[in-house]
Amino acid sequence: MARNALRSLARNPRFVFGATVLLTLVLVAAFAPWLAPHDPMAQSLLDQLLPPRWVKGGDPAFLLGTDTLGRDLLSRMIYGTRPALLVMVLGATLSGLAGVVLGMLAGFFGGWLDTLVSRTVDTFMAFPPMLLAIVLAAAMGPGLTTVVVSVVLIGWTRFCRVVRGEVLALREQEFVTSARTLGVSRARILFHELLPNLLPLVIVLLGLEMGRAIVVEAIMSFIGFSSSGLATWGSIIADSRSYINQAWWAMTYPIVAIIVAVLGLNALGDGLRQATDPVLQR
Amino acid sequence: MSAAALLRRLLLAIPTLFGVAVVVFVLLRVVPGDPIAMMVPGEATPEDVARLRASYGLDKSIVVQFGLYLGQLARGDFGVSISLKQEVLGLVLGRLPATLELAGVAITLALVCGFALALAAIFWRGSWIESAVDALNSVALAIPEFLWAMLLILAFAVLLPLFPISGRIDPMRATEFTTQFYLLESLARGEFALARELLGHLALPAASLALPLTAVIARVLKASLQEVMVQDYILLARVKGFSDLRILTREALPNALLPTITLTGVHFIFLVGGTVLVELIFAYPGIGNMLYGAASNRDLPLIQGVTLVFALLFILLNIAIELTYSLANPRLRR
Numbered sequence: 001m002a003r004n005a006l007r008s009l010a011r012n013p014r015f016v017f018g019a020t021v022l023l024t025l026v027l028v029a030a031f032a033p034w035l036a037p038h039d040p041m042a043q044s045l046l047d048q049l050l051p052p053r054w055v056k057g058g059d060p061a062f063l064l065g066t067d068t069l070g071r072d073l074l075s076r077m078i079y080g081t082r083p084a085l086l087v088m089v090l091g092a093t094l095s096g097l098a099g100v101v102l103g104m105l106a107g108f109f110g111g112w113l114d115t116l117v118s119r120t121v122d123t124f125m126a127f128p129p130m131l132l133a134i135v136l137a138a139a140m141g142p143g144l145t146t147v148v149v150s151v152v153l154i155g156w157t158r159f160c161r162v163v164r165g166e167v168l169a170l171r172e173q174e175f176v177t178s179a180r181t182l183g184v185s186r187a188r189i190l191f192h193e194l195l196p197n198l199l200p201l202v203i204v205l206l207g208l209e210m211g212r213a214i215v216v217e218a219i220m221s222f223i224g225f226s227s228s229g230l231a232t233w234g235s236i237i238a239d240s241r242s243y244i245n246q247a248w249w250a251m252t253y254p255i256v257a258i259i260v261a262v263l264g265l266n267a268l269g270d271g272l273r274q275a276t277d278p279v280l281q282r
Numbered sequence: 283m284s285a286a287a288l289l290r291r292l293l294l295a296i297p298t299l300f301g302v303a304v305v306v307f308v309l310l311r312v313v314p315g316d317p318i319a320m321m322v323p324g325e326a327t328p329e330d331v332a333r334l335r336a337s338y339g340l341d342k343s344i345v346v347q348f349g350l351y352l353g354q355l356a357r358g359d360f361g362v363s364i365s366l367k368q369e370v371l372g373l374v375l376g377r378l379p380a381t382l383e384l385a386g387v388a389i390t391l392a393l394v395c396g397f398a399l400a401l402a403a404i405f406w407r408g409s410w411i412e413s414a415v416d417a418l419n420s421v422a423l424a425i426p427e428f429l430w431a432m433l434l435i436l437a438f439a440v441l442l443p444l445f446p447i448s449g450r451i452d453p454m455r456a457t458e459f460t461t462q463f464y465l466l467e468s469l470a471r472g473e474f475a476l477a478r479e480l481l482g483h484l485a486l487p488a489a490s491l492a493l494p495l496t497a498v499i500a501r502v503l504k505a506s507l508q509e510v511m512v513q514d515y516i517l518l519a520r521v522k523g524f525s526d527l528r529i530l531t532r533e534a535l536p537n538a539l540l541p542t543i544t545l546t547g548v549h550f551i552f553l554v555g556g557t558v559l560v561e562l563i564f565a566y567p568g569i570g571n572m573l574y575g576a577a578s579n580r581d582l583p584l585i586q587g588v589t590l591v592f593a594l595l596f597i598l599l600n601i602a603i604e605l606t607y608s609l610a611n612p613r614l615r616r
Contacts, residue, residue, distance in 0.1 A: 128596075130558040
């Protein structure tokens with residue numbers, strides 16, 4: 001059974017692509033100090049705005065070139081995987097946890113709890129996501145914590161709505177009603193009967209959310225609400241926008257990295273579901 | 283939708299607005315940070331600070347502050363901006379037209395391009411054009427608007443300098459507008475050179491908002507057209523000898539519209555929310571940019587004002603969209 005699942009995973013191109021992207025991200029982030037040729041924050045006024053190495057005037061010591069402060073762009077890209085990964089994992093997991101728990105409770109118990117949760121979801125959906133993030137940044141000040149909290153505040157409603165709807169449909173099904181007649185406790189029904197049936201859905205949502213979290217991190221550091229002392233992909237985009245007419249290529253690295261990461265994470269969630277959902281296997 | 287149902291929807295908006303006010307109020311007051319300390323000069327005495335704090339009501343407890351704030355809101359008073367020293371409502375309403383014009387141009391662009399793509403893909407089905415449209419859709423959908431904005435800046439402002447990348451109008455131009463709807467006003471006055479310049483400034487921000495929505499519209503419309511095109515009445519139209527173009531636009535299209543309208547409505551709300559970010563990227567002076575300025579200055583009344591206006595806009599749009607459904611779908615018309 002487990003071996004079958006693994007085999008169908010390995011044969012699923014979307015999963016393989018997504019897993020490769022995620023694994024690369026994790027490895028690069030873990031080994032950043034060994035991979036990066038330079039200190040990402042080290043400035044060198046002699047090496048300002050160097051083009052990539054393969055362009056005329058490029059310096060072999062700076063493979064992807066440098067920014068206006070003479071900082072090595074390759075090293076900044078490599079170190080940028082760390083905040084991206086942190087926000088992605090923490091942001092997606094916490095919003096998933098909050099959304100799934102609240103959605104399950106609201107869908108299963110109904111009544112005033114459902115009304116309360118649904119009204120709160122409505123309220124949060126009445127904010128444009130960026131507006132919520134900016135208000136939060138105004139309140140908490142810039143920093144990685146602010147970024148993670150805004151990912152969670154924006155993201156939990158997506159999990160909550162979908163999970164609540166799914167639980168509403170599932171709880172009327174025979175396996176749940178028969179568990180009830182057998183006198184199985186409500187906690188057991190929630191976690192042993194309902195949760196496994198929700199997992200494929202939650203996995204897809206997690207993949208989407210991780211991709212979104214990376215974009216939110218980039219946006220927040222682009223507008224200066226993430227940590228200013230770190231090399232992040234968003235800060236490279238923000239910096240390069242000011243010297244875009246002298247060195248347009250600097251902006252392409254983080255954009256390409258983010259697009260590949262988002263596509264990879266979405267594919268990972270999709271692939272995992274395709275390979276684990278028995279209905280889709282036929 | 284009947285008048286009673288409409289009234290009920292409007293009344294249901296009140297708890298949501300109340301919730302929005304609570305969330306923003308709590309977020310802004312509970313966490314540390316002092317807006318007054320930021321606005322007084324260094325030589326201010328503690329008495330000056332206390333007096334200023336009292337004049338904004340910041341010396342009272344949070345519950346009392348919230349009660350006072352709700353009372354003001356109920357009278358239509360949004361307070362006075364701390365950093366700009368003007369009425370919040372006037373400030374926000376002065377900037378709102380810029381945001382509405384941006385959203386309006388973006389949705390028009392998305393509708394025109396989305397319909398053109400879907401119709402082209404169906405008209406030339408099975409050819410390379412259909413595959414090209416499908417590929418374009420997947421790419422447009424996969425990339426979020428933030429990255430589209432950056433890619434558009436790279437492509438059309440740096441590598442191929444066609445459009446300006448910031449602002450709403452050339453700052454050197456000395457044109458007086460009587461309304462804040464610059465584009466509509468210049469069109470109404472027949473000043474097409476001016477309108478073209480405004481559209482040039484709108485091009486990149488509107489395109490980054492419109493691209494993902496274009497893909498959604500093209501995909502859904504194409505799918506519904508595909509379903510309609512295999513039905514018997516289309517075959518009958520063919521037998522009657524109608525031209526392909528006429529069959530597609532006059533016979534098939536009207537029956538394929540409903541799912542597209544529904545989805546466009548939902549996504550239009552996302553688009554309006556997306557203006558906040560796009561305005562920041564392109565330094566476009568709408569309420570999104572105003573919010574950013576307010577947040578940087580910790581201007582609490584202005585932040586609350588922009589947030590409430592946005593929430594109200596969302597709710598009104600939702601109701602307007604529901605009205606459109608009931609007009610477009612005969613089955614909902616009772």
